[in-house]
Amino acid sequence: xxxxxxxxxxxxxxxxxxxxxxxxxxGEPSQVLRLQKLEVTSPSEYEVRVKMLAAPINPSxxxxxQGTYAFLPQLPAVGGNEGVGVVAEVGNHVSSVRxxxxxxxxxxxxxxxxTEGVFNEAALMRVPSDISVEIAATLSVNPCTAYRLLSDYExxxxxxxxxxxxxxxxxxQSVIQIATSLGITTINIVRDRxxxxxxxxxxxxxxADHVITEEQLRKPEMKDLFKTCPxxxxxxxxxxxxxxxxxxxxxxxxxxxxxxxxxxxxxxxxPVSALIFKxxxxxxxWVTQWKRDRQQNREEISKMIRDLCDLVRRGRLVPPPxxxxxxxxxxxxxxDAQTPFLSRKQILMMQ
Amino acid sequence: xxxxxxxxxxxxxxxxxxxxxxxxxxGEPSQVLRLQKLEVTSPSEYEVRVKMLAAPINPSxxxxxQGTYAFLPQLPAVGGNEGVGVVAEVGNHVSSVRxxxxxxxxxxxxxxxxTEGVFNEAALMRVPSDISVEIAATLSVNPCTAYRLLSDYExxxxxxxxxxxxxxxxxxQSVIQIATSLGITTINIVRDRxxxxxxxxxxxxxxADHVITEEQLRKPEMKDLFKTCPxxxxxxxxxxxxxxxxxxxxxxxxxxxxxxxxxxxxxxxxPVSALIFKxxxxxxxWVTQWKRDRQQNREEISKMIRDLCDLVRRGRLVPPPxxxxxxxxxxxxxxDAQTPFLSRKQILMMQ
Numbered sequence: 001x002x003x004x005x006x007x008x009x010x011x012x013x014x015x016x017x018x019x020x021x022x023x024x025x026x027g028e029p030s031q032v033l034r035l036q037k038l039e040v041t042s043p044s045e046y047e048v049r050v051k052m053l054a055a056p057i058n059p060s061x062x063x064x065x066q067g068t069y070a071f072l073p074q075l076p077a078v079g080g081n082e083g084v085g086v087v088a089e090v091g092n093h094v095s096s097v098r099x100x101x102x103x104x105x106x107x108x109x110x111x112x113x114x115t116e117g118v119f120n121e122a123a124l125m126r127v128p129s130d131i132s133v134e135i136a137a138t139l140s141v142n143p144c145t146a147y148r149l150l151s152d153y154e155x156x157x158x159x160x161x162x163x164x165x166x167x168x169x170x171x172x173q174s175v176i177q178i179a180t181s182l183g184i185t186t187i188n189i190v191r192d193r194x195x196x197x198x199x200x201x202x203x204x205x206x207x208a209d210h211v212i213t214e215e216q217l218r219k220p221e222m223k224d225l226f227k228t229c230p231x232x233x234x235x236x237x238x239x240x241x242x243x244x245x246x247x248x249x250x251x252x253x254x255x256x257x258x259x260x261x262x263x264x265x266x267x268x269x270x271p272v273s274a275l276i277f278k279x280x281x282x283x284x285x286w287v288t289q290w291k292r293d294r295q296q297n298r299e300e301i302s303k304m305i306r307d308l309c310d311l312v313r314r315g316r317l318v319p320p321p322x323x324x325x326x327x328x329x330x331x332x333x334x335x336d337a338q339t340p341f342l343s344r345k346q347i348l349m350m351q
Numbered sequence: 352x353x354x355x356x357x358x359x360x361x362x363x364x365x366x367x368x369x370x371x372x373x374x375x376x377x378g379e380p381s382q383v384l385r386l387q388k389l390e391v392t393s394p395s396e397y398e399v400r401v402k403m404l405a406a407p408i409n410p411s412x413x414x415x416x417q418g419t420y421a422f423l424p425q426l427p428a429v430g431g432n433e434g435v436g437v438v439a440e441v442g443n444h445v446s447s448v449r450x451x452x453x454x455x456x457x458x459x460x461x462x463x464x465x466t467e468g469v470f471n472e473a474a475l476m477r478v479p480s481d482i483s484v485e486i487a488a489t490l491s492v493n494p495c496t497a498y499r500l501l502s503d504y505e506x507x508x509x510x511x512x513x514x515x516x517x518x519x520x521x522x523x524q525s526v527i528q529i530a531t532s533l534g535i536t537t538i539n540i541v542r543d544r545x546x547x548x549x550x551x552x553x554x555x556x557x558x559a560d561h562v563i564t565e566e567q568l569r570k571p572e573m574k575d576l577f578k579t580c581p582x583x584x585x586x587x588x589x590x591x592x593x594x595x596x597x598x599x600x601x602x603x604x605x606x607x608x609x610x611x612x613x614x615x616x617x618x619x620x621x622p623v624s625a626l627i628f629k630x631x632x633x634x635x636x637w638v639t640q641w642k643r644d645r646q647q648n649r650e651e652i653s654k655m656i657r658d659l660c661d662l663v664r665r666g667r668l669v670p671p672p673x674x675x676x677x678x679x680x681x682x683x684x685x686x687d688a689q690t691p692f693l694s695r696k697q698i699l700m701m702q
Contacts, residue, residue, distance in 0.1 A: 070628040240623050262623030269620045272591050272613030275635025277421040282633040284626025 020114030021330050021348075024076040026067025029334050033065065033079060035327065040116050043091040047118050050103060052350040054137035054324075055083030055112035057337040058170070059261075064108075071108055071288060078111025080348070084127065084136035085117075094121045102129040104140045106295065108288045113330065115350045125298070127305060131312045134319040137347060138170065143308050143317060145260055145287045146174035150182070153256045153283070154234045158183030161229045165189040165214075165247055166238035166263055168199060168343055170320050173206055175236060180207030181316045185229045189217055189247060193341050202343075206318075217246050226250075234258070241266030254279045260286070320345040371465030372681050372699075375427040377418025380685050384416065384430060386678065391467050394442040398469050401454055403701040405488035405675075406434030406463035408688040409521070410612075415459075422459055422639060429462025430681075431699070435478065435487035436468075445472045453480040455491045457646065459639045464681065466701045476649070478656060482663045485670040488698060489521065494659050494668060496611055496638045497525030501533070504607045504634070505585045509534030512580045516540040516565075516598055517589035517614055519550060519694055521671050524557055526587060531558030532667045536580045540568055540598060544692050553694075557669075568597045577601075585609070592617030605630045611637070671696040 018040040023032040043049045061080055063069040087101045097103055103124040105112060110123060127136050149171070150156060162179060166172050167188030179186045187210045188203055190196070200211045210225060231252035237244045238261035248257055248270060257280065259268060274280045294300055311317035321344045325333040333346040369391040374383040394400045412431055414420040438452045448454055454475040456463060461474060478487050500522070501507060513530060517523050518539030530537045538561045539554055541547070551562045561576060582603035588595045589612035599608055599621060608631065610619060625631045645651055662668035672695045676684040684697040 070624070245618075259623055259626040261627070267596075267620045267622045268626065269618045270633070271618045272610055272635075273421070275610040275619065275633065276612070276637045277635070277640075279635060279637075279640070282621070282626065284623075284628070284630060286627045286630075289628075289630070 018114065018116040019327065020078040020111065020117075021080070021327070022076055022078055023065055026065065026072070029062055029065045029079075030331060033330065033334070035330060038078070038114055038117070040118055043089055043094075043118050045091040045093040046121050047091045048087055048094055048097060048103070048121050048124055049089040049116065049118050050085035050124070051088045051116050052083055052085040052112060052114055054133045054350060055080045055348050056138050057333055057346045057348070058082060058141055060108070060141070062334070062338065070286070073109040073111070078114050078117075080111060080113035081105065081108040082138065082141050083112030084133060088116070091121070096121055097124060097126050102127050102136055104136065106291060106298075106301070113327070113348055115327065122295070125301065125305065128309050131309055132319060134322050134347060135312050135317070138319055138345060139305070139308060141287060142170035143174040143178070144304060145171045145285065146178050147304050147308060148287065148290060149175065149236050149258055149260065149285060150178055150184070150234075153258050156182065156184050156234065159185070159230070161185035161187060161232045162234040162236065163187040163189070163232040163247055163250055164236035165243050166261065167203060167208070167211065169238055170345060171238065171260065173203070173320055174317065176203060176206045176208045177317045178311065181311055185209045187212065187225070187229075187232060189214060189243065199343065214243055214246070222250060231255070236260065237268065238263055240264045240268055244268050245270065248274060248280065251278070251280055256281045256283065259284045322347045324349045369465065369467040370678065371429040371462065371468075372431070372678070373427055373429055374416055377416065377423070380413055380416045380430075381682060384681065384685070386681065389429070389465055389468070391469055394440055394445075394469050396442040396444040397472050398442045399438055399445055399448060399454070399472050399475055400440040400467065400469045401436035401475070402439045402467050403434055403436040403463060403465055405484045405701060406431045406699050407489050408684055408697045408699070409433060409492055411459070411492075413685070413689065421637070424460040424462070429465050429468075431462060431464035432456065432459040433489065433492050434463030435484060439467070442472070447472055448475060448477050453478050453487055455487065457642060457649075457652070464678070464699055466678065473646070476652065476656065479660050482660055483670060485673050485698060486663050486668070489670055489696060490656070490659060492638060493521035494525040494529070495655060496522045496636065497529050498655050498659060499638065499641060500526065500587050500609055500611065500636060501529055501535070501585075504609050507533065507535050507585065510536070510581070512536035512538060512583045513585040513587065514538040514540070514583040514598055514601055515587035515589075516594050517612065518554060518559070518562065520589055520612075521696060522589060522611065524554070524671055525668065527554060527557045527559045528668045529662065532662055536560045538563065538576070538580075538583060540565060540594065550694065565594055565597070573601060582606070587611065588619065589614055591615045591619055595619050596621065599625060599631065602629070602631055607632045607634065610635045673698045675700045
């Protein structure tokens with residue numbers, strides 16, 4: 001067959017098959033999202049055509065659709081910010097990836113809930129394809145956040161300890177695993193719930209040294225815990241409100257609390273004396289901004305992905321428990337993603 | 352006269368004359384403080400006998416007597432932590448000061464509300480005697496705090512701006528003057544009060560660019576202010592509660608808020624989004640700890656004192672408005688020091 005015709009036929013078949021979960025205005029995801037056909041053209045010089053393999057539903061994806069997130073894409077937009085795909089075709093000047101490579105988005109806003117898309121080469125980053133689709137699809141937000149939280153704020157050595165709340169979140173589970181691989185003791189706060197023993201066992205299985213409830217955190221017996229491990233130099237906060245103030249009380253002199261989420265939708269409150277006399281430092285972390293600041297020079301990002309994939313291969317970093325959904329069932333997947341205490345990551349499988 | 356006898360007579364006359372404001376237990380200053388005779392011996396090898404010239408009453412002195420401060424001296428104790436004295440006599444091995452030198456305490460807890468005392472050489476620091484007694488007596492807490500707040504947290508260049516609350520405090524006035532000498536724009540928040548126009552004029556005379564009330568801080572018109580100067584990279588907080596949260600809103604992306612006091616006796620409350628998406632950092636400063644961390648190597652302390660005295664000589668740093676009291680009247684002086692809105696520093700004059 002004439003090669004040009006084959007190309008056109010392939011494009012036509014691609015065009016026919018491509019679908020994505022699209023929103024034209026902000027609102028409740030169940031109201032504004034629709035599965036629809038997407039036009040996928042052949043990549044131009046610096047573009048890459050990617051067949052998506054899998055994409056998770058993260059809380060920030062939902063906030064973005066609701067219009068409450070700090071960064072909002074132009075509308076209409078395809079939902080989803082994280083995921084993994086396989087390179088199907090590259091433009092003439094593309095040098096960083098080849099057909100068959102696995103790629104993940106570098107930045108938020110790519111729109112990953114789709115079967116296929118054409119993206120700028122600069123928007124993508126190669127990942128090894130010898131790791132599972134589930135971990136590759138969920139590597140760039142939660143494990144990356146956990147990696148940075150443990151790397152960038154306090155110098156932690158084996159035997160040191162850290163404390164975190166929302167320990168069952170995607171970031172929380174990654175923190176447990178990465179800290180354990182570094183020999184760092186983790187004190188993990190969770191909300192009380194019906195299946196607490198199961199949850200505690202699961203976090204212990206990941207390497208958690210101590211798992212305590214918000215209620216236990218407030219009890220005087222907490223001091224007994226610090227007979228067995230040093231006071232944490234680092235506190236990781238994804239909640240806000242009382243949970244955070246209580247956690248802060250146990251931080252070591254001169255320690256740092258990094259806030260990366262606000263699940264309780266309440267501010268962080270800190271006694272003046274903790275700042276002045278305990279020399280506690282507070283700051284925030286947003287993985288999207290961290291990556292944006294390194295778009296031009298990606299060495300730090302590459303090193304992080306290499307380190308994380310190395311942990312994955314050694315079995316030290318496993319994907320969160322997942323439910324996998326065909327793209328058609330995105331509405332049920334979104335409903336489950338918004339249900340508290342399900343403790344499973346909802347992942348859309350594209351192929 | 353036989354020189355030894357002269358020495359003994361001088362010592363005896365010293366011993367007879369020395370008096371100090373002493374407390375034997377913690378409580379309300381008016382209840383627990385007494386003026387009493389103090390024994391002053393001749394200095395041993397590494398000691399220095401100092402005749403105190405003047406000592407201010409600072410809020411932390413009162414908290415220390417009440418027993419609520421983070422650092423408490425052994426009891427019985429002489430009140431006061433700041434002041435200036437003149438060296439009367441030195442031990443054989445003393446090398447850093449000579450009779451006639453002016454000295455100030457390096458650390459809190461010296462007990463400066465006294466006419467005379469014998470101290471370890473290491474507890475004292477020489478200051479030039481060509482500055483006024485009032486500024487020398489009040490140099491080591493407020494101007495030093497202001498100097499560090501402006502030096503250690505953000506790199507500030509001429510044209511940059513800072514924002515502070517409690518701008519009429521001792522630290523606040525020093526911040527205005529030091530920042531002005533560096534070409535930094537100051538936005539100064541004060542509480543509304545009967546003599547507001549006078550206060551505003553006085554702060555403007557010190558170099559304040561903008562003086563606004565807590566009420567004005569909450570108004571939408573605040574955005575007009577930022578048409579004339581950049582958003583502050585540094586916020587200095589001595590209040591807590593709502594004042595602090597409001598001030599924080601105006602901080603530039605990535606800016607730092609340093610808390611050095613908590614006049615409102617309320618915690619600092621910060622929205623999670625300010626930490627994550629505005630990358631705001633919070634920390635605390637305590638000048639006592641800062642100096643303690645540099646007891647062994649005082650180069651940084653010496654440079655700060657040199658710089659501050661240089662500002663004093665150039666008329667760029669003036670002492671706060673003072674009331675001077677003889678030591679006998681310490682109770683009235685303390686009463687005035689605890690009266691709100693008096694806007695004057697109470698100083699005990701010893702000689």
